[in-house]
Amino acid sequence: MTRKGMDEMKLTVNGEEHDHQGDGSIDALLEELGAKKEHTALMLNGTVIPSEDWNATTLKENDEIEMLVFVGGG
């Protein structure tokens, strides 16, 4: 997925530093981390990004991303 001439991008994903090596798209980040697209909800710098807006979103250096999934709860 690495685009030629593109440096690593430093992101914070779920509170931990992450060096993204893809094209900065959300799809590329999910794939890199092994997350399933339809199972994942996403927040970028504190704002919830609906999945229909993912294609129009490009990540940039130092972005903070939260990726959430459903687990058991009452």
Place this chain on the structure above:
Amino acid sequence: MLNIGDQKLGSRLFLGTGKFSSTRAMIDAVKASGTELVTVALRRFNREQAEDDLYGPLSELKNVRLMPNTSGAMNAKEAIRAALLGRELSKSPFVKLEIHPNPHHLLPDPIETYEAAIELVKQEFLVLPYIPADPVLAKRLEDIGCAAVMPLGAAIGTGKGLSTAEMIRIIIRDANVPVVVDAGLRSPSEAACALEMGCDAVLVNSAIAAAENPAAMGAAFKTGVEAGRMAYNAGLMPTSEVAVASSPLTRFLSTSD
């Protein structure tokens, strides 16, 4: 049929999906309970714990809608974010609004809950707030557009039953939205009791998840809830301070002569 906002539910038993020993045990209990509404929580994605992701197993269940909760939120702002994230995945309008900042008692924060509810109603959620059994708060939440209110029977996970019954009776008497007892129930008879009192539904998690046989307990709660509702519809007899005979008291075995 239970109406919550524009949604119709065939079962008055809502199930939580936490604390089960396995996903299989949870799915079996959901099926046995006949529930059509289950709660789920959000957690950060972790590829090492991918098996905890319930999206796949739950989306295979027919006739079951998801109600994400806002557990983990310490205030209104966090709860609103959690609700928006949950709706992204659930594709359902339901949200269980819960804000309980103190892990010792897990009692709901009524002020933050009220503030979050105002915003979530604006954003067209069906808001089901988990609240203390406070009739004034319940009415205020109804007034701002919550789709139901969910007073606690006892603290989460304690299994202490309907310890707030008198307050819940007042909430029911005044409410124009469904009243759902959430938290504290341990046995199907307590669920039946809640429905007999006029509660519209109950939300159960620990009582089923922590039972020796969760699926069998799910089925038992199903029956309890149905019996309670049937009894409520049948109309319970009035109570009396003195005995009222149900057999004739005419003497015919007298030994006085």
